[in-house]
């Protein structure tokens with residue numbers, strides 16, 4: 160048999176049918192659904208008189224547009240348009256008989272945090288969701304990617320997708336990370352190296368010692384931002400760390416099935432002499448804590464750096480960088496560590512898990528948020544929130560002066576009232592620094608949770624290594 | 628789905644790289660549970676000021692481009708979120724073709740599901756078409772999906788590649804759910820297979 164990559168193996172195990180031109184019908188093991196990109200798909204099913212083909216493989220949770228304030232389960236507390244979308248999802252989940260975690264369920268949270276937490280996401284699966292950060296689930300060695308609403312409808316109706324195979328890219332992070340450097344810095348450094356379109360047409364497999372050393376949560380952070388590099392999906396081969404994380408989760412296999420699953424999962428790795436269409440190698444020890452300075456995730460530099468001069472770029476990027484700096488209110492040559500921030504946001508499917516909150520709390524313990532700043536923690540799920548309370552992290556955040564919110568996407572995309580105001584500058588653990596992403600004319604600097612906590616204490620972008 | 632065969636129309640130049648889906652349609656418009664009515668909000672933050680007044684400098688607000696059906700733009704168009712609201716908004720405004728050197732993957736797929744043809748051309752070709760688009764409403768380009776060509780107002784012809792299955796569906800306005808459901812027996816057989824091979828799934 161010819162050698163295969165991990166991607167090849169998962170792909171081959173899910174092809175229902177292949178046409179001569181290479182177009183495949185790919186079987187989908189898990190379909191995650193949220194309130195914002197699904198209403199039109201369910202409406203389409205109804206209009207065509209179709210059912211959900213595999214309700215047992217379909218899991219829904221409201222997250223993007225829910226308020227994160229206490230008492231939100233009372234519909235009167237929700238803004239009208241949130242209420243309509245959440246009510247539509249309630250109704251669709253009931254009518255079509257799919258798994259559902261409503262707003263008042265402690266298991267509710269960001270769809271990409273809930274899936275793994277509940278054991279829905281398992282190695283070797285195909286996972287899709289009407290959300291681009293579905294790449295997160297690739298951390299388990301699952302082929303996971305975002306789809307549009309028409310495709311959501313297609314999966315609901317048929318449990319398959321019409322797909323053509325992407326190319327294989329290997330991203331190797333060798334050696335060890337230095338202190339103060341995290342999974343977020345790894346994933347930002349890859350995007351910095353390849354550009355936001357560098358992964359277009361590829362599925363990335365992340366490997367190397369620095370990736371192996373990461374916990375499952377760190378691996379999810381890395382894969383989460385594969386899409387920011389343009390890749391269709393990001394993957395990490397499953398290993399003991401993966402199996403340990405999955406074992407005992409509510410929807411993970413048990414008993415003899417666990418053993419059978421494990422036997423297969425252990426075959427899920429790229430063969431030594433497998434073919435790669437592109438290879439990128441980064442030394443773990445070369446990665447520093449990073450921040451973004453512009454309005455694209457590729458606009459990233461070490462915190463020790465300076466705001467670049469647009470003229471130092473080439474092609475269309477010159478104009479894009481000029482526009483970015485104007486939007487961000489920054490001048491070339493300014494030290495990144497001199498940039499003052501108004502707000503700190505800790506949360507999102509990139510960095511809203513328990514280890515992220517622990518990393519931030521470790522910096523904040525016994526310290527206070529700088530006077531006049533707004534600081535907010537939004538746990539990724541109700542269960543993460545409960546655990547953080549039990550571990551005393553919530554107290555550390557509150558005592559430092561952070562708001563301690565209910566679970567949801569919140570200021571990551573600012574659909575709900577958690578938004579930046581015009582010109583407000585935010586150090587954020589989320590994944591997109593696009594214009595207006597966190598609020599009209601809001602300015603976002605992407606950082607790791609530890610870096611966000613450091614910024615909250617000093618009031619400016621700060622090298623966290625000075626605080627550990 | 629609406630068919631796409633051949634189009635002769637005005638092309639608007641938007642020479643920016645990395646135009647993301649938040650720029651195409653900001654999130655406040657994702658609160659709809661419908662597909663229609665998003666055209667007025669297309670490129671909202673570039674097109675209007677905070678009070679909702681039109682920005683006269685934005686290309687689609689200029690009189691010669693209000694009826695544009697083609698958009699010529701920079702690398703990596705449509706990056707960011709998976710929101711299909713982006714092609715819905717373009718379509719609702721009247722854009723049927725977007726020409727760029729590259730597109731983000733999900734956006735590219737979403738276009739085909741909505742009767743929009745995204746065309747990938749090399750930089751030199753996009754540069755020529757960008758200049759052509761600058762000429763305004765008298766310069767009409769021709770986009771021919773069957774022939775896989777874009778013709779500038781000067782008659783210069785640029786051939787483009789497109790996946791044969793996607794082309795077939797777009798030319799005929801086919802609903803691919805219907806097509807897939809014709810393969811229901813293969814899907815059932817596949818499910819019986821995995822129930823044996825991977826019963827934990």
Ligand code: SF4
Pocket residue numbers: 222223269270271290292507508509567568571572589590
């Ligand atoms: S947290 Fe942000 S990136 Fe993640 S699913 Fe929610 S909106 Fe999307």
